[in-house]
Amino acid sequence: MAHYHTYILTCGGTGCRASHSPQIVAALQQAVDDAGLSDEVKVIRTGCFGFCEQGPIVKVVPDNTFYVSVKPEDASEIVREHIVMGRKVERLLYISPETGKHVPDSRHMEFYKPQMRIALRNCGFIDPENIEEYIARDGYAALGKVLRMKPEDVIREIMASGLRGRGGGGFPTGLKWKITREVQADCKYVVCNADEGDPGAFMDRSILEGDPHSIVEAMAINGYCTGASKGLVYIRAEYPLAVHRLQVAIAQAREYGMLGDDIMGTGFSFDIEIRYGAGAFVCGEETALIHSMEGRRGEPTVKPPYPSECGYKGAPTNVNNVETFANIPPIILRGAEWFASIGTEKSKGTKVFALAGKVNNVGLIEVPMGTTLREVIFDIGGGIKNGKRFKAVQTGGPSGGCLTEKHLDTPIDYDNLLASGSMMGSGGMIVMDEDDCMVSVAKFYLEFTVEESCGKCTPCRIGNRRLLEILERITAGHGTEDDLKELKNLAAVIKDTSLCALGQTAPNPVLSTMENFWDEYVAHVRDKSCPAHRCRDLMSYYIDPKICKGCSLCSRVCPANAISGVLKQPYSIDQTACIKCGTCMDKCKFGAIGVR
Amino acid sequence: MTKVKSIEELTAMRERLRAGMAVRENGNHPEELPQVRVGMGECGVAAGAKDTMREFFAKLAERGVSGVVTQTGCMGHCDAEPTVEVEMPGCEPVMYGNVTPDVVDEIIDSHICHGEPVRRLVLTESVVGRNIKS
Incomplete structure (x- = not known):
């Protein structure tokens, strides 16, 4: 039997796949086979590591060597040098922007130090398409534990943990479960809202791609607590990889008896179906989502009645977001007290953010509630791209607001963000620099x-x-x-x-x-001016006649033929013809062209 | 059939599967565990470092001791290969030379299990004193 002493983990998330990570996995496996090490070294395709900025990521465990921007042709060198000879491939190591030196392993990366992974606990660590890896990490243990408890006690535990809905609203999760439980009905439903629609957000997608079983398990737990025997995942069809991983997970869970009739001999039956959304943002709203699943137009209705009372096909329906569900198994296993010890007074636990925009380390992060924006943007995010100045950060996607310099030291939680004029939202965080209008x-x-x-x-x-x-x-x-x-x-x-x-x-x-x-x-x-020089109708390029040497380069590169003049004399721009593309300014060797 | 029929079966399955996850789990917190680094330069490999490393895996597993075994490049003692560095939690690492498979069990027993380095194999004797924090 094979005894693996080294694991080569390769990111198989959507971002890294777009940069050929499947080919990297194949090339690594080939190189390991060629070296005759297939009984000692295992290549695993995982979910997202979060460090999307420099993907594809290849991590060697147990020494935690973190290779970035790996290409398929680097695979043989990684195996030959690192695995066979014990020498790290320096050129592929992450370089710390602060010291300019190679960082030997992920534990020394500023990106990871302040993070705490609960919802993302298995992402970038296990093979998401292998239920046994999930079980080995206490997977379905929470379901087993819950099935021996009274539903009321489980709900009390969730309420005590202080977990609030991660989809944006921040409604107390345990209370929602309690309300659904208390409604008398023959048929109830559990719905997982995976209709992540904010521009720039990819938290839920990454959880489903990297750890789909955690959602399957949490939905079954929810079904037991609320009295539902049927679960539905509403996921957008434009997340094909997440859909695939979820399909595999559901099939495996059925095969292993974690879904289906009489789960683990306890008499509890539960199963999950996938429903596909067509990608309308409004369908993330729970009543619109339910209408869409019923085959009707994805339009919201006035609440109350809440879905907990009257939801899918008129039955009581408990709708929770992907990340909310991902937090459930650890709370059951480690206790409400543990979870409630993390975070701020009214916002417990951690939050996953998709960090995007003008920040050096674009990626997926998870931090305890109460972490400041400064820590997120400057420590984890590595500051603003190209040394520019921070201007604002949009949290909460199109429903949120922007926060500025003065909010940087505000601890992030539901209430502080609301008080600052924004909102938590589902976790998209878009950073803007001084050049943004x-x-x-x-x-x-x-x-x-x-x-x-x-x-x-x-x-x-x-x-x-x-x-x-x-x-x-x-x-x-x-x-x-x-x-x-x-x-x-x-x-x-x-x-x-x-x-x-x-x-x-x-x-x-x-x-x-x-x-x-x-x-x-x-x-x-x-x-009538745009201070950031972004609004084309409010800006104009000009040539400073004192600096212009009359070299004619600008007039030659101008695609609109808007620049004219006589050689060795200052040129000028015809503002009516100028299309404001900025090419002249980029090309001028003397810095004679400005914008106002 | 892999179908799990009871919660006890799930527990048993987890215990069985957990062993396969140990290397990765331990890699998450190596500083809390005994760490063994085997010098795997050309000199080390030629002197049988691969067998030494396999012996570490086998003997640690046999004793049920958790540890993180990794390979590293040449540690500069090519005259005493295979070389192995053992670092116990909170202690300075100790460098051993001539670690052939037959002395591996002794190092595990004495140093890793009982905190007592095997002095006759230690390469840099002068620093042994500060290696051990009693």
Whole structure:
């Protein structure tokens, strides 16, 4: 029998797969076979390691050597040098930006030091398509434990843990379970909301790709507690890898008797089906999600009644988000007290964030609640790309708001983010630098919500479109100071009168950028200028005649033929013809071209 | 059939599978465990370091002792290969020379299990004093 002493873990998440990680896995396996080490060294394809910035990642265990940006052709060298000769392949090691030196293993990386992995405990560690690896790490032990407890006691434990919904709302999870349990009905449902739709968010996808069994197990636990025997996962069809891993997990769970009739001889029966979403943002809202699963239009309805009382096909339905479910098994196994010891007073445990935008280490992270934005962006995220200055960070996706320099030391939790004018949301975190125009950022998010509005209620369907039109006017240089007043008024009406959270939160990016960057709005409407030089209609390139040598390079590279002049005399730009592409400024060797 | 019919069966299955996960689990917190680093330079391999490493795996497993065994490059004592470094939690590492498979069990018994380095095999005798923190 094979006794493996070394494991080569390779990321098999969507991001790394796009950079040929399946070929890397195959090449590593080939090299291990060729070296005659297939009984001693095991190559495993795992879920996401989180360090997506420099994927594909290959990690050698137990020495935790962390190779980054690996290519299939590097595989033989890794095996020959590291596995056979015991020498790390220096050129593939992660280089610390601070010291400029190679970091020998992942335990010394600033990216990982402040992190704490509960929901992501198995991601990047086990083979997600092998139920035995999950079982070896206490998988389904929580289900076994729960099946010997009274449902009321389990729910009490979840309530005591302080776990709140990770999809964004932050509703106490245990309370939701209790409400669903207490409704009398012959048939109840458990739904996993995997309709992750925020631009730039990939937390739920990564959990499903890296540890699908944790969701299967938690749904079964929820079924036992609430009295449901049927689970449904609503997942968007554009997550094919997550869908595949989930299908494999469900099939294996049935084969091993973790799903199906009379689970582990306890008399409890539960099974899971997958339902595919077509990728509408509004279907992340639980009532719209349920309608979509019923085969109807994905439109929300007024709550109450809540799905816990009247949900899928009129039956009581417990809807929880992927990350919420992923936290359940550890809480059962390690106790509510342990979980409640992590985090802040009202937000317990950890939170997974998808860190994106102008930050050095784009990736998937999990930190205890109460970690500050500064720690996330500058310690884990490694600061702003290209040495630029931090300007703002958008949390909560299109429903959230932007936070600025003054919020950097605020501990992240549900209540602090709300008090700061943003929200936790599902965990997307988009970092912006000094070059970003905040009016344009607000416009970008509003374009998204306008596109995704289901159209059922007027404030959202028409109000948000009007908001967007005003923003378009402002960025085109036709805005007035009255427009700013109108933005505020209209935003308040939309928030108050929209039917569901999509409409109620859509104006948030506008309001929070106005709150934090009022001067920028004023500059756009009063001075008709964009301080970040992003709005093309509000900027112009110019040639400084004192510096220009008349070399003619700019006029030759200009794609619009907007630059003319006489050799060895200063050139000039025809503003009516200029398309503001910036090519002339990039090419000028004398720095004679500026923007204002 | 792999179908698990009771919670006890699941527990038994987990115990059986856990052994296969031990190398990875231990790698998560190596500083809490005895660490054995086998010099695997060309000199070490030529002197039989591979067999030494296999012996460490086998004997640790036989005794049911958790440890992290890794390989490293040449440690600069090519005259005394195979060389092995043993680091106990909270202690300075101790470097051994001429670690052929037949002395592996002695190192595990004396140093790893009882905290007493095998002095006759220690390469840098002068530093042994500060290696052991009583």
